[in-house]
Amino acid sequence: MDREDSGWFIIDTDGGVDDAMAILLAMSAIRDRIVALSAVHGNVNLEQVLSNLRLTCRIAGGLAPPILRGTDRPLLASVQTATVIHGEDGLGNIRGLLDDQGQRRYIDEEVEPTEIRSNPESSLSQYLIESDQAKMTIICIGPLTNIAIALENDSLSPEKIRQIVFLGGAEAKGNITPHAEFNVFCDPDAARRVFSSGCPLRVIPLHICEQVFLSEASLVGMGKQYPSRVATFLLDSHAPYIRFYQENRGMRGSVPHDSIAVAAALAPEMFDYRRAVIDVETVDKDKRGMTSINYCENGTIDVATSINIPRFEAMIRDMYAFYCLNDD
């Protein structure tokens, strides 16, 4: 892929189990074009998100992009987390795991040259001011607070930004309440602001993600075929996630939500889309975070309506092969 034509990527992330897989997927395919990771509150608190991004970069090996400290709370709502699903540390409680010698398998430490850039508001805003936004795609796999702040302070230009790809919203049933999908529920006011901004926006809603299921057997199988530090990490970090799906859906595995957003950014042709406008319920307490997706020709948002599942699974397999080849 031509570097100039394909542009640059920022991943705005809330540091959960599927975020880590999504980051590893992106780093396996386009590492030299990921210019930053941007942290946002969500699955866990912001400090834990930052710690998880450092650990994920270390697991990936090689050069790591800068990590931007984002905002630690929603615009107006109170903070929500999802530690029941993602583990207390957001990565399946892997920090408690011991290796054969009784040593901790995953240790938090700084990785070089990863740096954390701080900004009292949201360092994504500062970064965007200094960037050529016409070449920038932001992959949003957490609540949209950083993006809403960047719109609010005019550092993100709807006319200039190349694209925003967002994993979130639900057409029917939610996954955190009966009505709401988690990323929108965490900051519905931010989501509403972004959906109405006029930014070139591609949205992968929950019901499209849920067509994809990575079984525990497939994670184990790919790990055996392509052994690597990353393969071990993915299996370890998914353990509570898999338990959650077993208890709630009777299937051992998980929906790799955030990796699907990465796929939509890297291979948009893997999906079908329809133009739409999306509204977000911000007032009704019971339906807060509910999205209304209204398909119409003059809509400003491309909403995914189908995914080529075999192609997505091939992309995941390619990631395993990449890290096996590049394991050190």
Ligand SMILES: [Ca+2]
């Ligand atoms: Ca996420």
